[in-house]
Amino acid sequence: MDKEQLERVRNGKGFIAALDQSGGSTPKALLQYGIQEDRYHNDEEMFELVHEMRTRIIKSPAFDSKYILGAILFENTMDRTIDGMLTADYLWKVKNIVPFLKVDKGLAEPGNGVQLMKPMPDLDGLLRRAVDRHIFGTKMRSVIKEPNPEGIREVVQQQFELGKKIFAAGLVPIIEPEVDIHSANRAESERLLKKEIAAQLASLPSNVIVMLKLSIPSEDDFYHDLIDDPHVARVVALSGGYSQSEANDRLARNRGLIASFSRALSQDLTDQQSNEEFDAKLSASIQAIYKASIEKIAATI
Template sequence: MNTKQFERVHSGKGFIAALDQSGGSTPKALLQYGVQEDSYSNEEEMFVLVHEMRTRIIKSPAFSSEHILGAILFENTMDRTIDGMHTADYLWEKKGIVPFLKIDKGLAEQENGVQLMKPMPELDELLKRAVQRNIFGTKMRSVIQEANAGGIKKVVEQQFAVGKQIIKAGLVPIIEPEVDIHSKDKELSEQILKEEILTQLSKLDPDDKIMLKLSIPTQNNFYSDLMSDPHVVRVVALSGGYSQAEANDKLAHNHGLIASFSRALSQGLTAQQSDDEFNAMLAKSVQDIYDASIQ
């Protein structure tokens, strides 16, 4: 593990940028960016366009280590290059930003009020490649729609089981059991979730390190005790469908919780903007998300 990167993620001031929309969500990300579906005719062309979008974000002067601690990449982005360097190397060497990798293969069908992760039979192989590509940590997402104790327990057990596989490979897992922001019993789900996370944390080996990516809690500062657990490197928040302004406002009321926004970060950026317009819009978003993260 890279000690400089660990220190940065653990105690640096800033937030983590999520640039990891993958297969299913890529067309949506491109549409938001102003690229219509008729602009590409197959998956490869689509991934080229999305890499151009991500490259433009990463290379922007607004995307700097002054405000951004890390960036989460999609596997396809990890394998591509920026100015002749693999994306993770470019992020760290040119920008001082710690690279993470999204590793899940999407969500299974809803059962017991939750969606577990789909099986990942090739995970060991992917983790090996991630280590070769100088990735620091990984991210994987499950979703909780209802306060179903059995379902939530399964989500957390699965996340931590895969988390141990990731730790073994020498990486730091970001465990992401997202509670749907539209859930009618969101607060109760969060209470059950926290208990399950605390149970799993107590079973980790003394040197095991993880990160948590959680929905912004209904009750402010609800996750403070998770932040102080010795196994937890950092607790970050997803935007979960809130607009950027709403997500920032909620985040600012949670001391120590930092952003790991995706849609809320790229909100307002379009392919049609001039570089000056694009950079100005990104700079404003980055500053606003940073301000909410350091409260």
């Protein structure tokens, strides 16, 4: 684990950009970007187009380490290059932005009010490749739809069991048990989730470091005690289906919580824009998300 990168993640001002749409969500991401399905004919052409989109974002002058601490990549993006450099190397050496990797294989079928992660039989090999490609940390997502104590316990246990394995491989895991913002009794799901996360954190060996990626809570500052836990390098928030404007408004009311937005970061970007238009739109999004992530932090120092 790179100590300079860890210091930046722990104490830097900024947010995490999520650029990790995978096989299932890539066509949707390309459509949002203005690329219709008739522009590609197989997975390789699809992933080449999405890499061009991500490269355009990463190389934009708006994508600046003054505002962005890290970027989460999909495995296919990790294996590709930007200007002849591995994507993770370009992010860190050229942009001073910390690289993360999405490692989960998607969601299992619903059960007990939740969706666990699908099995990851090749995780050990993927973690070795990630270390070889100079990735700092990982991200993996589960979803909670109902306040089912057994289901939520299963979600958190699975996340932390894999998180400990990821940490042992030399990477910092982002643990992401998303609470569906549209679910009934959402506040009760959040209460049960926080209880289970706190129990898992309390049982960790003293040297283990994790990050948490959580839905913006229905009660402001609800996760503030998790932010202060010594095992937690940072707590970041997903946009969860909110528009960028609403996500920013809600995020700004939570001290210490910073963004890790995907769709809400890129929602106004299109393939058809000139570079000037593209950079201006991206800059506006980044500035707004940065402001929501940081201004309330500065106010409490």
